[in-house]
Amino acid sequence: MGDAEIIPIGTRGRPGRGTGKQPSTAARDLAPTRKPPAKPAVRPTSRPTPAGRKPTVKKAPVAAPASAPGPPAVEHPVAARPAATTRDRGPMAGIPAGDWLAAFQHASLEIFGDQAELQLARFLAFLRRRVTGDYVVDEYGFDQEITQRFFMAALRPIAEKWFRIEVRGAENIPTEGGALVVSNHSGTIPVDGLMTMVSIHDHTGRFLRPLGADLVFSLPIVSTLARKGGATLACNEDAERMLSGGELVGVWPEGFKGIGKPYAERYKLQRFGRGGFVAAALRTGVPIIPLSVVGAEEIYPLVGNVPALARLLGIPYIPITPLFPLLGPLGLVPLPSKWLLEFGEPIRTDEYEAGAADDPMLVFNVTDQVRETIQQSLYSLLMQRTSVFG
Amino acid sequence: MGTGRVVLVTGVSRDLGRRFARALVADPAVGKVIGVDVTPPRGDIGDVSFVRADIRNPVIAKIIAKEDVDTVVHMSVIATPGTAGGRNTMKELNVIGTMQLLAACQKAPSLQHLVVKSTTTVYGASSRDPAMFTEDMEPRRAPRAGYAKDVAEIEGYVRGLARRRPDVRVTTIRAANVIGPHVTSPITSYFRLPVIPIVLGHDPRLQFLHEQDLMDVLQHAVVSDIPGTFNVAGDGILMLSQAIRRLQRPSVPMPAFAVGTLGSALRSARVADFSPEQIGFLTYGRGVDTTRMREILDFHPKFSSAEAFADFGSLLPPTGGHSEKVLAGLARALPPPPPAEQPAGAEHG
Numbered sequence: 128m129g130d131a132e133i134i135p136i137g138t139r140g141r142p143g144r145g146t147g148k149q150p151s152t153a154a155r156d157l158a159p160t161r162k163p164p165a166k167p168a169v170r171p172t173s174r175p176t177p178a179g180r181k182p183t184v185k186k187a188p189v190a191a192p193a194s195a196p197g198p199p200a201v202e203h204p205v206a207a208r209p210a211a212t213t214r215d216r217g218p219m220a221g222i223p224a225g226d227w228l229a230a231f232q233h234a235s236l237e238i239f240g241d242q243a244e245l246q247l248a249r250f251l252a253f254l255r256r257r258v259t260g261d262y263v264v265d266e267y268g269f270d271q272e273i274t275q276r277f278f279m280a281a282l283r284p285i286a287e288k289w290f291r292i293e294v295r296g297a298e299n300i301p302t303e304g305g306a307l308v309v310s311n312h313s314g315t316i317p318v319d320g321l322m323t324m325v326s327i328h329d330h331t332g333r334f335l336r337p338l339g340a341d342l343v344f345s346l347p348i349v350s351t352l353a354r355k356g357g358a359t360l361a362c363n364e365d366a367e368r369m370l371s372g373g374e375l376v377g378v379w380p381e382g383f384k385g386i387g388k389p390y391a392e393r394y395k396l397q398r399f400g401r402g403g404f405v406a407a408a409l410r411t412g413v414p415i416i417p418l419s420v421v422g423a424e425e426i427y428p429l430v431g432n433v434p435a436l437a438r439l440l441g442i443p444y445i446p447i448t449p450l451f452p453l454l455g456p457l458g459l460v461p462l463p464s465k466w467l468l469e470f471g472e473p474i475r476t477d478e479y480e481a482g483a484a485d486d487p488m489l490v491f492n493v494t495d496q497v498r499e500t501i502q503q504s505l506y507s508l509l510m511q512r513t514s515v516f517g
Numbered sequence: 518m519g520t521g522r523v524v525l526v527t528g529v530s531r532d533l534g535r536r537f538a539r540a541l542v543a544d545p546a547v548g549k550v551i552g553v554d555v556t557p558p559r560g561d562i563g564d565v566s567f568v569r570a571d572i573r574n575p576v577i578a579k580i581i582a583k584e585d586v587d588t589v590v591h592m593s594v595i596a597t598p599g600t601a602g603g604r605n606t607m608k609e610l611n612v613i614g615t616m617q618l619l620a621a622c623q624k625a626p627s628l629q630h631l632v633v634k635s636t637t638t639v640y641g642a643s644s645r646d647p648a649m650f651t652e653d654m655e656p657r658r659a660p661r662a663g664y665a666k667d668v669a670e671i672e673g674y675v676r677g678l679a680r681r682r683p684d685v686r687v688t689t690i691r692a693a694n695v696i697g698p699h700v701t702s703p704i705t706s707y708f709r710l711p712v713i714p715i716v717l718g719h720d721p722r723l724q725f726l727h728e729q730d731l732m733d734v735l736q737h738a739v740v741s742d743i744p745g746t747f748n749v750a751g752d753g754i755l756m757l758s759q760a761i762r763r764l765q766r767p768s769v770p771m772p773a774f775a776v777g778t779l780g781s782a783l784r785s786a787r788v789a790d791f792s793p794e795q796i797g798f799l800t801y802g803r804g805v806d807t808t809r810m811r812e813i814l815d816f817h818p819k820f821s822s823a824e825a826f827a828d829f830g831s832l833l834p835p836t837g838g839h840s841e842k843v844l845a846g847l848a849r850a851l852p853p854p855p856p857a858e859q860p861a862g863a864e865h866g
């Protein structure tokens with residue numbers, strides 16, 4: 128269907144729908160006779176929003192009639208052709224690609240303003256870079272571009288709107304150089320790790336590099352996302368390598384004991400592993416920043432477990448929450464608890480002598496110190512909190 | 518003769534070995550190069566003197582003694598049974614051949630240097646791996662079969678020789694996946710498949726070493742007198758998905774066992790020399806730390822991993838890349854300056 132057929136409508140009487148107070152001549156002409164029923168489907172796409180932005184919006188509709196002044200007299204007898212069938216009226220049928228493009232351009236102009244072209248071109252360049260593989264990953268497989276433009280963008284609304292995360296003490300995170308963020312772990316699914324990553328990035332501009340259990344790296348899809356998002360395996364070699372490379376590393380020493388603990392034991396810190404993270408910090412001399420997360424315990428209250436099935440599947444536990452198997456996939460929606468993230472004073476590790484990391488007593492002492500700090504600030508945050516969803 | 522080293526190179530019938538031997542003859546520090554293999558080399562070997570001998574045979578000791586060899590470069594470790602004629606032959610060539618060669622080396626009083634081309638496959642590939650292996654790390658799971666086990670055993674014998682002959686300088690080069698337009702190896706035949714099967718949900722990290730860099734590092738190891746074990750790989754990391762996108766080839770995700778089955782099927786059909794042992798590598802990938810290569814061996818590869826891969830891919834015709842074409846068309850239709858009105862937005866139409 129050609130564009131030119133549309134033209135006759137506006138060529139008699141006053142052109143266009145000038146003021147919007149009364150229908151145009153063309154519209155009045157159209158009403159009683161109902162000549163071309165198929166045409167209005169085309170019309171609105173080329174004129175998306177008549178209100179506001181007159182100069183920009185007008186451009187296209189004006190350009191279209193002007194380009195073909197001749198046809199009306201010839202085209203008018205079109206009324207004689209057979210009435211349109213439902214098949215003709217399909218929403219996608221017969222709209223030329225050019226109109227689509229124009230419509231998209233107008234829509235983007237409405238949404239993004241003058242920068243639309245630029246933004247579109249930028250987005251296209253991004254897409255092309257992704258499709259041709261023309262991007263860089265670091266030695267751990269961290270893909271900064273996709274993390275910043277996709278993962279963070281997807282998680283940010285959850286952090287801000289769903290959990291309404293409140294961050295305190297973000298100034299305790301060093302702006303550069305290696306540091307180890309040690310946090311409590313809770314919530315059945317490690318959502319707290321993701322939310323910590325987003326919050327740290329939004330408050331300091333740095334990327335948190337999480338250390339994950341080996342289960343993360345053996346699961347399909349999860350392993351790919353984890354590596355792209357900047358995670359690596361929680362082992363001494365990687366932790367020390369990242370810390371001496373000046374990265375901000377995140378560690379959850381409670382591991383599965385922490386996220387998989389029943390709801391009744393919420394906010395009670397579990398054993399902090401073997402203190403490997405302290406040894407890594409001592410060897411590289413980076414500060415340890417304790418992080419207390421309040422609110423993550425309530426997102427999926429763990430009330431039960433199916434140990435036999437978990438063993439069969441080779442995973443640490445199968446969560447049963449008040450909603451999960453009961454409501455099916457709907458039960459996977461986390462409860463909207465209000466979150467508080469408090470970063471504590473950095474604990475310095477560069478004052479110990481060289482062999483300190485090999486002294487188990489010292490390592491246990493520092494581990495306990497970190498654990499106590501997190502536990503105490505958890506209690507004080509819980510005191511300040513008025514309600515779970517508040 | 519008389520001036521310079523006398524170098525014995527094993528495994529010259531294969532392309533890399535032959536070209537390395539030729540390059541070595543041109544080196545001023547080297548007087549004579551003797552190439553040894555079971556089958557004669559296919560191409561031109563220039564000034565290399567070829568001796569047809571089997572390293573599984575004590576004859577090799579006589580050659581070393583007679584020619585007064587002072588340097589042995591052991592390159593005859595093969596990765597796939599395809600060229601050798603079966604896994605048993607491959608194992609025999611690799612393990613028994615190395616044993617015989619090293620036994621001969623131990624007996625030869627003239628021998629001063631031993632350079633062994635090993636591979637980063639010895640580190641294995643698993644979900645428990647650290648991001649970057651350094652030379653003193655062990656594989657998380659000891660390899661039970663195949664190439665990785667062969668290489669682990671070969672390195673064991675090499676360490677044994679180094680203990681028994683402390684006067685011999687031993688350099689082991691653990692090369693990452695060698696890639697280049699002329700290389701035929703499991704990994705290159707994998708990337709030469711028109712549609713590349715990948716393990717569902719995993720995106721391994723890969724490191725490559727350009728074939729030219731492999732020759733250079735071996736030559737460097739022969740000439741410079743630096744003992745030790747060194748990881749050698751190009752700079753940087755490529756993810757498998759990224760590599761496939763750069764080749765502009767389509768990929769098919771499938772479960773690991775299906776990739777393995779397909780690999781065996783392709784191998785028995787002689788389409789690709791793709792061994793099922795690679796599944797671990799294609800699932801979890803591997804990265805090696807090359808700090809020692811730079812600082813102690815003082816070798817700097819000319820090609821980064823990405824450049825080496827680009828050089829390999831430059832001769833491969835793309836079999837996919839349609840989405841790139843669509844996007845390129847779209848980008849042309851939407852240049853930043855004026856709003857373009859051509860109906861070229863094929864994707865939107």
